[in-house]
Amino acid sequence: MRSSLRPGQPGWLSICRAAIHRTAVHRTAIRRTAIRRTGSQVLALALVLGAPAGGLIGRAVQAAPATASPGVTGTSALKPAAAAAGPLSVDEARAAAERILKAVQTKDPNLRFAQFSPELQAISSPAMVADTMRTQPDLLGWTLLSVRGGLSSTTVEASLRTSDGVRDLFMVLDPQGRLTGYHFDLTDAQSSRVAADFVRELSRGHFISARSYLALPLQEELTPATLQAKWQQLQRSTGNFVKVVRVIEASRSEDSQLVLVNTEFNRVTDNLFVILNTNNEITGVDFPKDPNPPQPASAPAR
Known part of the structure; x- marks a missing residue:
């Protein structure tokens, strides 16, 4: 039986509220159970x-060829679609x-x-x-x-x-x-590092690399374009990404763990929830649907 750390189960929102001392959390969740182990410390070969790179792309990128290289271009080596x-x-x-x-x-x-x-x-x-x-x-x-x-x-x-x-x-x-x-395989990595690196890859516009941190069943549901769209939607409310402020390993159960990535944007600072299994595969991501409102500026000194 999976723990209540999975989004969509009864104890999920209460655990999240306690973890970050908020009284209301409204989030859109992406989730799925994970497959098997997947470990080491890689950030992406x-x-x-x-x-x-750098920011968001509003439409699919048109492929421009790099400097030509000799030999096979690759398509002829692929299995024919008809077969x-x-x-x-x-x-x-x-x-x-x-x-x-x-x-x-x-x-x-x-x-x-x-x-x-x-x-x-x-x-x-x-x-x-x-x-x-x-x-x-x-x-x-x-x-x-x-x-x-x-x-x-x-x-x-x-x-x-x-x-x-x-x-x-x-x-x-x-x-x-x-x-x-x-x-x-990221089994031997720190879960906090995996979660932070995932968010940083999103912030750089590296949606293919960001998707590689997801468990393979979740990758079947989320294309890089889907991640791009969700990140763009978030930044329409929060402003552009500035930096990861801190990472907190908030809760852990027998087969899941919740990591909060406190993230600064231009307009607000809010928490992104990342759920990982025991092999450090990301099995759920929760972006804030209603981010924290911008804080008032300090009064000028007299």
């Missing part, structure tokens, strides 16, 4: 997924994962972008991928582990050897072998 009615076979999934990781290793932004699903391409571009690649650790090698098929997607687990150490990665592939989502 991020499969070098590019996303719009894909369901999840990939084990061999197809492993081959697609190899292609994806090879593109990460060679730091080819055009090839990486061509391997994205249409949903990811709509919010990224080869130029953004190239910009992200310049800040990421080198991928030295990898070992493919499990392959798990779903109704219309396939998840491949891999152990990556990078210049920053070993990281476990889960890649979600569509029936054409394109990347639709990913998740790093």
Whole structure:
């Protein structure tokens, strides 16, 4: 049985009120239960997924090609759409994962972008991928582990050897072998750090990277564009993001924990609620529906 820390259960709002000493909380919640473990300390080798930097984008980003690179552009290596009615076979999934990781290793932004699903391409571009690649650790090698098929997607687990150490990665592939989502193992990270980094990625406009902190079942419900829209809606009430003020691990149960990310915006400072499971996968996010009103300015000194 899940704890009352999940939004939508009877004790949820009372716990939240007590945690931040507020008398009323009206929030729109996004939630779902999590799958399995997912750990390490990564902030995103991020499969070098590019996303719009600095602020919000009001519409889908048009893909502008980066500097041309020799060789295959990527689309010819994907499984033909007509032949894909369901999840990939084990061999197809492993081959697609190899292609994806090879593109990460060679730091080819055009090839990486061509391997994205249409949903990811709509919010990224080869130029953004190239910009992200310049800040990421080198991928030295990898070992493919499990392959798990779903109704219309396939998840491949891999152990990556990078210049920053070993990281476990889960890649979600569509029936054409394109990347639709990913998740790093963050079990050994601090839950407060995971929650704060998630909010910071949102604030930078890195909605693909922000989505990688969500548990995979929640990723199935929330596309990067959905996260973008929710963040934009929040900032229409709060003003633009300024900084994360503090992070509080407010409540913990046997299988869930609540982290409050106290966040300063231009107009107000309010708490964003982040719910994580014991593997530090984000299983729920609560943005304030009615943020705290702006506080009056101090009276001028006489």
